[in-house]
Amino acid sequence: MGLSSALASAMSGLRANQAALSIVSSNVANSQTPGYVVQTPNQIEVTTGDFGSTAMTTGVSRELDTYVLNQLRTETGGSGYADQMASILKQLQNVYGTPGNSGTLETALNNFTTALQALSTSSGASSAQTVALGAAQALATQLNVTTKGIQSLRSNVEQDLGNSAQAANAAMQTVADINTRLQGLSANDPSAATLMDQRDQAINTLSKYVDVRVTTDGSNQANIYTTTGIQLVGAGLASQFTFASAGALSATKLYDIDPAKSGVGALNIVLPNGSKVDVVANNVVSSGQIAADLKLRDQTLVQAQNQIDQLAATMASALSDKTTAGSTVSGSPAGFDIDLAGALPGNTANFTYTDTTTNTQRQITLVNVTDPAALPLQNAPNANPMRIGVNFTGGMSAIAAALNTALSTSHLSFSAAPAPATATTLRVTDDNSGLAKVNSASTTKTISALTSGNPQLAVFTDGGQALYTGAITSSGSQMTGLAGRIAVNTQLVADPTRMSVYNTSPVTPAGDTTRPDYLYSQLTNAVFSYSPATGLGSANQPFTGSVSNYLQQFLSVQANSASQATQLQQGQSVVVSTLQAKFNSTSSVNLDSEMSNLIQLQNAYAANAHVMSVVQSMMNTLIQAQL
Structure with missing residues (x-):
């Protein structure tokens, strides 16, 4: 190796050391900067002349584990989802209150049933009547307050959807802008490393709100998709969430796939090509805070409202509705006559029959529906009971024709009952095929008069006067x-x-406890079936129990859901922390390592400088020798 080659190698070594020292300095200076990924210099060997080589710094590398980073983003989305679910469900528990405390549905219902029991034992004393009435009003008020609390949570979630959409949009636009700035830059360019740190931070922020899948192409452009394949960010282009808030929500403001019928804020995503996608209808997001908000607004809290609506409806109907068994039709074909006179919209006729082919018992509920736009009623597959809507005021012939069409495969036959039955009597029998057997039939009607001669009493109404039917x-x-x-x-x-008096001709005798006994029994002992929309039971096997059983059951389910959400949140937090620590172990600045690198660079710098000094001395000696 000639002296010039040696000098060139030493000088390239010094330049490489200077570049490396600059990177070490940057690492140390940014040791506390969030999102900063430790950098290392990229050096290559370059041959010089016939012998020897020099060092060249071609750029920097970011030391990160992309697999762990992708896992961290996935779990960050899960954490955003779990945090929001746990927070809202905890607040929902506060709406219900602590069991046994005052100001809860459980306490209000217990107070009402206790007051009814006291009314019975006091033989209808006026003071007991007043107390029972006050307890009923307190129970109604507690249901009102609970509804207000649930809808307030839905409104808060609705607002959070707008805030989350804006935050996600900002993150997506940041990624798109950085993609544009990275075009033309090598991945090893030191300035590119800084931009990629900022881009990763923006993607990490985005992953809190929606689930993300990130790919990087050959031109160092990050392309981001949801797990369902919707593109969020491309090369310099970003999608945008659009949210039109519906403001404060109420129990009747629900999501509908038809925008014209939907009562909640519409969340769409406008893709880079300009097309718009309904986020909810197309299940665009499956994780992150936005996914949690959508589930809470449109499912979880709606189900919570369904539960207390069912409680209110069951209580109202249990106290005011009277069920009357049908009259047996003897001979062949066998069946029952049911009188539909006086049925109000929503009142029902119910019958059971046995499918003798499969020996399966089925139930049919005829619902009095006077609004033709509400027909036909929807049923879940194999629903039992099956609900069929029909206008009871349409005349027996029209009703029978509609039912024979709707139940054409059931081997049942419907007709107007012949004289001497009234014109409002419907007859249901088998069709003489032997493939169906009618077991029972009844009608359930709402008693409106306070003194009808029946113990039934419309204690609760829809508002002040409208009956609940x-x-x-x-x-x-x-x-x-x-x-x-x-x-x-x-x-x-x-x-x-009227809490005690149920007849005026003759007048209910003083001390008669028929009505309070009935009211108390209906709330504590009578068994009812509850809609699957409450989250209890199923269409084929609905939850059944007393009003008190039902209340305890759904409160228990809600408490368990809140507890599980909290456990999921805690578990998700541990997973994210573990992955973050694992990512930091390779990607964050380690000051001990940097100080060790600094010492090595210092020694290498000194060695290269010494080589240059020796070469200079030798050159001086050669020059003097020639003189």
Whole structure:
């Protein structure tokens, strides 16, 4: 090796050391900078002349584990989802209150049933009537307050959706802007490393709100997709979430795939090509805070509202509805006659029959639906009971024709009952095929009069006076949001004696406890079936139990859901922390390592400088020798 080659090698070594020292300095200076990924110099060997070589610094490398980074982003999305679910469900528990404390549904219902029991044992004393009426009003008020709390949570989630959409948009735009700035830059360019740190930070922020899948192409452009394949960011282009808030929500404001019918804020995503996608209808997001908000607004909290609406509806119907068994039709074909006179919209006719082919018992519920736009009623597959909507005021011939068409495969036959039956009597029998056997039939009607001669009493109404009958119209079921509207019958408030007096001709004898006994029994002992929309039971096997059983059951389910959400949040937090620590172990600045590198560079710098000094001395000696 000649002296010039040696000098060139030493000088390239010094330059390489200077570049490396600059990187070490940057690492140390940014040791506390969030998102900074430790950098190392890229050096290559370059041959010089016939002998020897020099060192060249071609750029920097970011020391990160991409597999761990991708896992961290996935779990960050899961953490964002779990955090939001746990937070809202914890607040929902606060709405319900602590079991046994005052100001809870459980306490209000217990107080009402206790007051009814006291009314019975006191033989209808006026003071006991007043206390029972006050307990009923307190229960109605507690249902109103609970509804307000649930809808307040839905409104908060609705607002958070808008905030989360804006935050996600900002992160996506940041990634797109950095993609543009990275075009033309080598991945090893020191300035590119800084931009990629900023881009990774923006992607990490985005992963809190939506699930992300990131790929990087040959031109160092990050392309981001949801797990369902919707592109969020491309080369210099970003999608944008658009959210049109519906403001404060109520129990009747629900999501509908038809935007014209939907009562909640519409969340769409506008893709880089300009097309718009409904985020909810197309299940665009499956994790992250936005996914949690959507599930809470459209499912979890709606189900919570369904639960208390069902409680309100069952209580109202349990106290005011009278079920009358049908009259047996002897001979062949066998069956029953049921009188539909006086049935209000929402009242029902019910019958059971046995499919003798499979020996399966089936139930049919005929619902009085006077709004033709609400027909036909929807049923889950193999629903039992099956609900069929029909207008009871349409005449027996029209009703029978509609039912024979709707149940054409059941081997049942419907007709107007012949004289001497009334014109409002419907007959249901088998069709003489031997393939069906009618077992029972009945009608359930709402008693409106306070002194009808029956123990049934419309204690609770939809608002002050409107009866709750379960009416179904094109705008939905009367049960939806009932807990927020339920009140004590204003006629009863004006005359509390009707808590005991159920007849005026003749007048109910003093001390007669028929009505309070009935009311108490209906709330504590009578067994009812509850809608699967409450999250209890299923269409084929609905949850059954007393009003008290039902209340305890759904409160227990809600408490378990809140507990599980908290456990998931805690577990997800541990996973994220573990992955973050694993990522930091290779990607964050280690000051001990940097100081060790600094010492090595210092020694190498000194060695290269010494080589240059020796070469200079030798050159001086050669020059002097020539002189």
